[in-house]
Amino acid sequence: MRVLVFGATGMVGQGVLRECLAAPDVSQVMVVERTSVEQVHPKLQELLLADLMTLHQHEKELQGFDACFFCLGGSSSGMSEEAYRRLTYDLTLDVASLLARLTPSMTFVYVSGAGADSSERGPSMWARVRGQTENALFRLPFAQVYSIRPAIIQPLHGIRSKTLSYRMLYQVLSPLFPLVRWLAPRMVLSTELMGQAMLELARKGADIHVLEARDIHRMGKRQG
Template structure:
């Protein structure tokens, strides 16, 4: 399997990259992003691309992939709806619309978030934008489109968030997160299990397109 990975330097993306590189059935991984991951591995290629809204100049490097794992995301804190739409909806759709034209047989997996509003009508801005994006992605004619909605995520294997406040929060909660995972099964997942769940749906699909945290735990066998 040949995998295209967006957001490989983020917390979730780091975990997904790790699982892809460890998986013997993944022959090739190409990351796309503004910054390098710093990972050196024979089956990894990093494609640095500063403009994530336009792909015309690199289309030749975006063909021949079986799966795309789209892990780019940002917090809505301090952002108005127009700005958040541009860096969430517009950015993801620019990539997805290019890829569906170049790789129509690809499976596309998008990391959204718990609470995204599929009705697109709710009062919470970020949830409306995410819900609108989810709906638009699921209308694209890929072989398969799957939306991951993880809740709390435990970073493993030395992975850290790029956001300073999140790093502090995870450090404070680090000792208790494993206990909380056992106490509330299906509510908290890990970077490792998200990566494994992505690989599973890329290979075998799933019985629904929108997959909540509990579904991800089940898939990550």
């Protein structure tokens, strides 16, 4: 299996990249990034772009992949709806539309967020935009499109968020993860389980196309 990873320097992206490189049935991983992931591995290739809107200039390198794990995204804090929409909806759809045209047999897995608003009419700006993005992706002519909506993610294996405020938050919350996991075992996901679940979607698919935390947990545990 040949896979593309967007956002491999982020916390979720680092997790799925790690699992892809470890998976025996994954022969090639191409990460598309603004900056290098700073890893060397026989399976790993990098396509470094200062501006992802120039992705169409690299069509030849992007053809023939079996799956795309789209882990790009950011916080809406302090952003207008227009700016957040450009970052979240416009960029995602530009990339996905190109890939759907190049390789319609691909499985596209989009990392959304718990609380995304599929109705597109709710009061929360970020949730509306995420819901709009999900709905637009489902209309593209991929073989399969899945949206995963994690809530609480525990970073493992030395993985860290790029965002300082998130790193500080995880440092504070780290001692509480065992308690939260005990109280709600299917709501706390690890970066490892996230990567395993995304790979399992690419391998075997699922009977639903929007996966909440409990569904992601089940999918990750289904691996193998």
